[in-house]
Amino acid sequence: MGARKGLEAFEGCALPAALEAMGERWSFLILRAAFNGIVYFEDFQSALGIARNILSDRLGKLVANNIMTREPVPSDKRRIAYRLTDKGLGLVPVMIALRQWGERWGGHPASGPVLSDARDRKPIRPITIQAWDGRTLDRGELCWVEQADGASAPVRCTGPARDRKPGL
Numbered sequence: 054m055g056a057r058k059g060l061e062a063f064e065g066c067a068l069p070a071a072l073e074a075m076g077e078r079w080s081f082l083i084l085r086a087a088f089n090g091i092v093y094f095e096d097f098q099s100a101l102g103i104a105r106n107i108l109s110d111r112l113g114k115l116v117a118n119n120i121m122t123r124e125p126v127p128s129d130k131r132r133i134a135y136r137l138t139d140k141g142l143g144l145v146p147v148m149i150a151l152r153q154w155g156e157r158w159g160g161h162p163a164s165g166p167v168l169s170d171a172r173d174r175k176p177i178r179p180i181t182i183q184a185w186d187g188r189t190l191d192r193g194e195l196c197w198v199e200q201a202d203g204a205s206a207p208v209r210c211t212g213p214a215r216d217r218k219p220g221l
Contacts, residue, residue: 074118079103079111084137084144087121092134120144150180
C-alpha cells in the first residue's frame with residue numbers, strides 16, 4: 054500500500070510508531086492498572102474484566118515493545134509479574150493528558166479518585182504544551198522547524214505560527 058497523498062510532510066513522524074506500539078484501548082487500560090500497582094495476570098484480568106486471550110496478547114505486545122517487563126516471581130517461579138519499564142513510565146503523561154481530554158470533551162467529568170501531588174495532596178494541573186522555558190503555549194504559538202544540519206542559517210517555521218514574525 055503506497056503512502057497517502059499529502060502525508061510525505063509527516064515522514065519520519067514518531068506518532069504512527071507510538072500508536073502501533075500501544076495497540077488500542079486495552080493497552081492503555083493495562084498501563085493504567087500497572088501504574089496503579091497491579092502486576093499479576095489474574096489481577097489485571099479481575100480489575101479490567103478482560104478476556105484471558107486478549108490480555109495475554111496485549112501483555113505480550115507491551116513486553117515486545119519494551120513498555121513492560123515479564124519477570125518470574127522469585128517466591129513462586131510459576132507466577133509472572135508484569136512491570137512498567139522506564140519506557141512505559143514515559144507514557145504516564147500521555148495517559149494523564151488523554152484522561153484530562155476525556156474529562157473535558159468526552160462527557161466524562163472527573164469521578165472517583167483525583168490524581169494529586171503526593172506532597173501537597175492537591176490535584177495536578179492540566180497537561181499543557183510548554184516552551185523550553187516553561188511558558189504555556191497555545192496552537193498559534195507552535196510551528197514545525199526542520200532540524201538544522203549544524204548551519205547557523207535561520208530555520209524556516211511551518212505550521213500554525215508560520216506567518217508570525219519572531220518575537221510576536
